[in-house]
Structures are given as C-alpha cells and as structure tokens.
Amino acid sequence: MTTQLPAPLAPVHVGLIVERLKAEGRLDRLFIDGEWVLPAGQSRASVIDPSTEEPVVDIALGNAQDVDVAVAAARGAFATWSVSSAESRALLLGRIHTLILERAELFAQAISLEMGAALGFARSTQVPVAAEHIRVARDNLAGYPFLTHREGVAILREAIGVCGLITPWNWPLYQITAKVGPALAAGCTVVLKPSELSPLSALLFAEVVQDAGIPPGVFNLVSGNGPEVGAALSAHPDVDMISITGSTRAGVLVAQAAAATVKRVAQELGGKSPNVILPDADLARAVPAGVAAAFRNVGQSCSAPTRMIVPRERLQEVERIALEAALNFAVGDPRSPQTTHGPVANRAQFNRVQEMIAAGIAEGARLICGGPGRPEGLERGFYCRPTIFSSVHSQMQVAQEEIFGPVLVIIAYDNVDEAVEIANDTVYGLGAHVQGQDLAVARAVAARIRSGQVHINYPAWSPHAPFGGYKRSGNGREYGIEGLEEYLETKAILGFQDASMPSTTVKSSRNAQEQS
Template sequence: MNCLENSERFFINGQWVLPSAPDEKSIINPATEEPCGHIALAQVQDVNRAVEAADAAFGAWSNTTCAERLEILGRIPSIYQRRAEEMAQAISLEMGAPITLARESQTTAGLAHIEETLNALRHYQFEECLDDILITHEPIGVAGLITPWNWPMNQIACKVMPALAAGCTVVLKPSEVAPLSAVIFTEILQEAGLPAGVYNMVQGEGTVAGDALARHSLVSVVSFTGSTQAGIAVAQAAAPTVKRVLQELGGKSANIIFPDTDFADAVERGAQECFGNSGQSCDAPTRMLVPHDLMEKAMEIAAKVAQSLRIGNPADSLTEIGPVVSSTQFNRIQTLIEKGTAQGAILAAGGVGRPAGLMQGYYVRPTVFGHVTPDMVIAQEEIFGPVLSIMGYADEDDAIRLANSTPYGLAAYVQSGSLERARRVARKLRAGTVTLNGAAWTVKAPFGGYGLSGNGRECSRFGIAEFLETKAIIGYGVDPQAH
C-alpha cells in the first residue's frame, strides 16, 4: 500500500514532515496478531507545530466565501471514490473489518458524510436579520479532532468535513490503533488542494498527542469520539482554556420489541445489528427488550443468528464477522462474558474463548445472554463486542423504564406494528437517536447522545453548526444618517 510511505510522517502546513523525535508504534493486524506497519508517534512539540500552522491559516480560510469553500471541498468526493478500494483494504487490515463490510459500509459511510456535508453547506444560512440585529454564525477557530478506530472513515469524515465547511482550520489526531485509513484520507485532501495549514494530521497516543491537542490555548473546539472515560479526560484537559468540547461517547442502546410486530423478524434483525462490525459500534442495539413470556423464543431466535454467522478471515468476501480490534478489547470482552455467567444470566449461544478452528486472531464468539436483569454488569457496561443481552419487560411503561435505566443515551430502537405506539414510546426514550421499525441509517439525521454518551451533534447541517460561534451585531439595520 502506498499509504505506508507516509505512515511514519505527519501532515503539517501542507507537507508530509518527519516527527520531532524517533518514536513509533507497530500497527497490529487483529486477524493475525502480527505487525502490518508502523506509525510515528507525535510529541507535544509536533502537536504544537500543527496547531500553530492551523492558527496561521485560520484568518484566510475563515474569510473565504461559502462558494469558495465549496469549490475546494467539492474536489474531494471524486478523489475519494478513486481511492475507495485502497481505503477499504486499509480499514480491513488495520481493524479487522470483513472486506465486504469495509467496502460497502465503512468506506461508503465516509463518502456519504463528505457528500452530505457539501450539500448542507450549499444551503446553510450563515447570516440572518432580526429587527435591526444581524445574527452571524462564524467559524469558531482551530478545531482539534480526535477520532476512534471502530468506524474510522465515518468518524473522520463527519468531523473534518463540517469543520472545514464551517470555515475552521483543523488538526486531526486519528486513532493510533487503526491509523492507515487516516493517512489515505489525508492524501486525498492534499490532492484536493486545500491551502497549506487548513488541514493538518498528527498520529499519536491519546495520552500524549490527544492531551496536548485538548490543552492547547490556540485550539477553540475539540471534537472527540471514544470511550466515556477518555472523553472525561479530554474535557478535563480542555477546561482551563474554556474551549468548546464536543463528545460522542459510549452507548448501551436498547431495542424494544413489542409483540404486535413480526417478532421473529425483529429479533433476527436486532441480533444481526448487534453483532455487525464484531459488535464494535457505539450505537449497536446491545440490549434487546422483549415481553417476559417471549423470552425463551427470543433467546432461541437470537442464538440461531449467532450460530449461523460466518466468522473468519476478513479478506474473504464471504466473512460476516471478523476479529475485534486488539488483545485489550478481546480480553475485556472475555471478562465481561464471564461476569454475565457469574451473575446469573442464561447463556443461549457463544461464551468465552475463540470460535472453533480460529486459534490465531482476536476472534470472539457471538454471544447471546437471556434473562438479563438491570443490576447485571452486562446490562450496564458497554462491552464493545458481539454480545447481546436480552431483558424481559412486563408492559410498555416497564419497557421504557428499562430502556432508560443506564447512564448512557446514544441510541435506541423500537419495533412495533403500531406506528402510533412506536412514536409515543420514542418520545419517552432518553436517547439522541431513536430508530423505528428498522428505518434505514441516514447521514442527514443529527447524531449524538444524552448523559454519559456525550454532548453535541454530528452529521449534515447539525455538524456544521457545532463549529460555529454566534455573533449579534445590534443596530446593524439602522442608518445613522437617518437621524
């Protein structure tokens, strides 16, 4: 892959540059547990250099017109499409996504955000008049963007593009676990011809590079996606400079299935969505809520889904579930599966250990627990692996209570044969996104959470708005010559 040439460099002020100190990290292929490349790790001085470049470029970029930004950013989609296969191969290699998923979901999600942001920018109202007041929405400043490994292009595109569209300049710190896709993305933006310093990228550890970015006095906004624990650390680092902090954090999303729907189909779809991307999606429907008297039926259906999935080599186009991303994740998932059993949940499928025949790679058995109660760890903690917890409820009010019984509130799902009921229940759920009856994912909807799932919203015009500051100019419409 030609991206490896730049994987040990940073992109600062329009050029690929060497790190200030020789420090690097191996990129581990989770399917083989062997290194597949290396990246340089940024030190504080590298982050400072990138932020200073972004700050120097901010004056000119923030004063471009919407049309000028559209002309430059509009070059990105065609270049991205040309390199789509290379992007998919990088994502599959670095984080273990099956190649079909990497092509059809991971890579295309990035393109969808790019195109939707451009569309939103074409129609965005940056100014409005209120009596004699001009309300302007102006770029906030340098944006520090810290992105995760589980949906690398989805998260990079839905942060970088809105920030640039708003008129901000950017320093991106992608995940050091899955960094190759970020190198390709950076090469795409370089080819698109963004002015020097408008977009910068440094690789590095969150505790060093991410912390330095969050603390920097010239950074006006930090957008972070990752664990709740890491999000708290970012917010604490940012607090002394009183910068805006946007966080898309963990989730423990409920999927309420009512008996008036096609129950078997709803359970099957819910299990498949939980296990997708090896369970490594923050909005995965990991808590399935079903009527008490349908618990055994739900366990049976979900277990069949778990047992039918093709698990194996991500490079095989027929593979449905690849490995989880790292040994750290694998071990954490194993521990939580053990806790589920120890606390009395009924194991319907899967369990600890690797799937049969897979002795190498961070492969996890798709696991289904039934009779899960709210006090259990697997009902409260984000597992971030292919583990489904099925919980029973008594009635509609009880289902809503259970759905809202965790400190998270990123997403929720409702399946009902009555649209009126689905709508009613959705309004009572404390979640940033509620999907009814299997409606399709869309980049037009704002994405973000309540509670420990974070704050702020991403996607489309909602994402652009987060990188803008509001100014009121009072008396703007009053001509002093008229007095």
C-alpha cells in the same frame, strides 16, 4: 455459526497499502502545513493485523512539540480560510468526496487490515458511509443562512476557529469524515489526531485532502497517542474547540484538560443502546434484524443496540429466533468473501470481551449461544464468539456496561412502562430502537426514551440525522445541519440597519456541485 479458517495473507491486502505508504514516505511522517514532515521525536507504534496478532508495519508518532507546530499552522491559515467563500469550500469538499470514492478499494483494504473489518463490510459500509459525511457537508453549505436578521439585529454565524479532532479505531474513516467535513465546511481549520491503533486509513485520507488541493495549514494530521498528543491538543491555548469520539473515560479526560482554556468540547462517547420489542412486533422481522444490528462491525459501535428488551410471554420465541440469526454468521478471515464478521480490533478489546462474557456467566445470565474463547477452528487472531445472554436483569454488569464486542443481552419485561424504564436504566443515552406494528404506540415509546437517536422499525441510516448523546454518552451533535452548526459561533450585530452585509452562503449548489 460457521467459521472461516485463516488463509495466508493475500499479497494485495498488505502490499497494496503498506508498500504504497512506504513508497510515499507517509509512514514516517506527519501532515502539517501542507507538507509531509518528520516528527520532532523518535516514537513509533506498530499496526497489528487483528486476524493474525502480528505487526505489519510501524508508523511515526508525534508529540506535544508537533502539536504546537500543527496548531500554529492551523492558526495561521484560519484568517484566510474562515473568510473564504462557501462556494470555494464546497468545491474542495466535492473534490475530497470524489477522491474517496475513486480510492474506495484502497480505503477498504486499509480498514480491514488495521482494525479487522470483514473486507466485504469495509467495502459496502465503512467506506461509502464515510464518503457520505463529506457529501452532506458540501451540500449543507448550499443555502445555509450564515447571515440572518431579527428585529434590526444581524445574526452572523462564524467559524469557531482551530479545531482539534480526536477519532477512534472502530470506524476509522467514518469518524474522521464526520468531523473534518463539517469543520471545513464551517470555515474552521483542523488538527486531526486519529487513533494510533488504526492509522492507515487516516494517512490515506490526508493524501486525499492534499490531492484535492487544500490550502496549507487548513488540514493537519498528527499521529500519536491520547496521553501525549490528545492531551496536548485538548489543553492547547490556541485550539478553540475539541471534538472527540471515544470512550466515556477518554471524554472525561479531554474535558478536564480543556477546561482551563474554556474551549468548546463536543463528545460522542459510550453507549448501551436498548432495542424495545413491543408486544405487537413481528418477531420474525424484529429479532433477526436486531441481532444483526447489535453485531454490526463485530459489536464495535457506540450506538449498537446491545440490550434487546422483549415481552416476557414471548421470551422463548425471541430466544429461538435470535439463536437462529446468530448461527448464520460466518466468523473468520476478514479477507474471505464468505466472512460476515472478522476479529475485534485489538488485544485490549479482545480481553475486554472475554472478561465481560465471564462476568455474565458469573452473574447468572443464561447463554443462548457463544461464550468465552475463540470460535472453533480459530486458534489465533482476536476472534470472539458471537454471544447472546438471556435471563438478564438491569442490575447485571452485562446489562449496564458497554462491552464493545459481539455480545447481546435479552431482558424481559411485563408491561410497556417497565420496558421504557429498563431502556432508560443506564448512564448512557446515545441510540435506541423500537419495534412495533402500531406506529402510534411505537412513536410514543420512542418519545419516552432518553437518547439522542431513536430508530423505529429499522429505518435506513441517514447522514442528515443529528447524532449524539444524552447523559454520559456525551454532548453536542454530529451529522447533518446540526453537525455543521457545532463548528460555528453566533455573533449578534446591533445597530445594523440594512441587509447589505454579504452572506457566505452558497448561492448555487448546482453550480458548485457541477464544478466539483
């Protein structure tokens, strides 16, 4: 592993983002009912650059009173937006998609500044995949059967209503678009609460939505923390649905707050995803790709495959290849073009990673590389050493708990049945991987793993693949058609004898896309 020593902050990095948002007054305001408005209170939060541990700017935070105003705006807009044509909603989403791509560099700089992603990774992955969620939401409107008929019954799919969307700090734009895109496509109005730890890309997204011409009240943004703004949204009687991406603990709190009003709650929560390396796998391909997947986004992904489950007779070979893969990472200043992995996103996460590495050592796990502390030459910033443990068993804390950092554990098995048992031996079930040359065997193993997604032999990411969890990884699904349907109610109309009811399905996706 190499390290990139921090250089002075590039002026474009801070100036391009902060000065733009300051000049427009965005840092002091919330976006409610089509306007940038001052919050009701005086609370503010500092945005910390993870690479320096220094504050770069403050943002205004909303409170429960601001939530009331935003929800009222969304409720007022719902009556019109929910019955707008699917064509018009597709056109709006097309404009949002275009503007995200036009401002891709601005978004990449903001994401790197607010949560520490290597700028190259923000450019190549964080922003493009976020834009894909908007494109797919637009395209899924084409031909979607909002009205169908069954044995004389009309089945109507309608927008659920006002949706509160709570998004995390680790994939800040990606998680916003994964919720906002399908919610708007379905005809819902929304109140977004982005993480107060990575709010800059959310403010830029609100600018995009405004510039795309969204009607007042359809999209609202209230910055704030979970205990105040998140709780107020979750408990609000005029919010029909809450969608949260976050920790399992946060998801439980949201569900508890929402229970009194019996609103729909969709939760995309924690994970401890397995990567089963079958006995016939090509280790030279399977292991380096598995290490890279576990450490993508510095391990700060809920579906990261952080448990590599390998044949015992091939354990030493796996350890050697995994070490070689980790040594190729360049940890350092996220602005450096050589950097592959920047810091973790905040101090709390840095402390969590350090505590879990110490726990693994105390439990007797064997370090293959990494360990506690910062990489050599990096004395400030929330940098963690890419760490791989072996001699791990399923009862260890590092094999059971989500660490959310660059830590991979290797667990050995004696037969495939045991490998499947280990894969399922956590409270989570979000993602999983299986590697093997015999596809029939790989598919059979994939079918036995209890998780919302399973990837065989590292396929390309697809925004059409529904994403969500089993067990304590949550409920509901995002992405693709299933992500759209999450925001729809089902109405049955009996005694409806003909097909004359107009459908809100887009009739010509090509025409809508050309106009956008």
